[in-house]
Amino acid sequence: MKKMLVVHASPRGERSHSRRLAESFLDAWQAANPDAQITRREVGRAFIPHVTEAFVAANFYPEPQSLPKVMKADLQLSDELVGELIAHELLVISMPLYNFGVPSGLKAWIDQIVRLGLTFDITQDSHGVAQYQALLKGKRALIITSRGGNGFGPGGENEGTNHADPHLRTALGYIGIDDIRVIAAEGEESDKSVFLRACEEAERQLRDLAGHF
Template sequence: MSKILAVHASPRGDRSHSRRLAEVFLAALQARRPQAQLTRREVGRALIPPVNEAFVAAAFYPEPNARPLSMQADLALSDELVNELLGHDLLVISTPMHNFSVPSGLKAWIDQIVRVGLTFDHTLDNGVAQYQPLVRGKKALIITSRGGFGFGPGGELESMNHADTLLRTVLGFIGITDVTVVAAEGEESADRTFDVSAAEAEERLRALAGEF
């Protein structure tokens, strides 16, 4: 993994647990691979605009290579984000769970990088759309923090976790199927529940730094 793209989605700064855990992993990875190129993309504390009618019209313009200048401008940020994603080997997403899903900035980033003809394509089979991923050879690591406990696989609140499932679905749709999730749970719980979970997450992330 010589090129790493770190997408930070928490709207919090130094108080963000997902950011801190991401830095644990990135520091360990860079210690092992000092020549690795790290690019950071802020989507939690920097505005990523939601898609609008102009975006949709430009993205689905029938002749992509002949888009009017105005449409090229409508897609400029999206083009930048897509090229950024395609230019890296490992995608690291750090995000809290917000109301059972992901923060709005991360959802906006997702909508900007899921682009027909660039990250996925489709054909018609008897009038029914068939989708094909276009992204190849990449891995993803999702580093997340959750206020409650039991949202992971087999947990009593697993069915309410729409954050991991959303990210896995979207990434798989465009072709990134090798996805690892590391979570710290229980920030809003009593005692040392979160401290223990965060420590376990840190240990797992340091180990993963040697595996990627």
């Protein structure tokens, strides 16, 4: 049975274009995979804690097997989010482009799931040289995004100021999720007819993808 984790990152509800596009894709995907399981994780309209000193201390505790109970509490939500990600082979992230980057709730989620010993590992070989290993290989990801302006995609005039998609590719790739597709609708803050066509094209691409994702 296919299992998909959906991370919604827009602070907006019904007015969110990225959320609407994602739900449209999920309807088509569920129709193509009626026995599949979808789990939704809200990070745009639900608070995800940012990394704290207590989190860092617990995460890098020298003897994880004897972690004090108070430190286990500091990692409780992170453990839940990591376990959720591990349990699903497909990942969908819906997000708006905010000030050239990802919304803060999504950044907080990334910081909670990039975990030493759980989603990546660093060990030493016999010569004392650090060896890095991604632990979540074999998963696939789809990023569905809306952008107020235009030209933020590959080859666009504003590509260099888009720090959202590249950030997610780097962070997810670091833990082993490097099979990533991005589908975007641009121009919300420009001509309404242009943005409508962009959304229609994004929906077409998503419908085509739904049958083989």
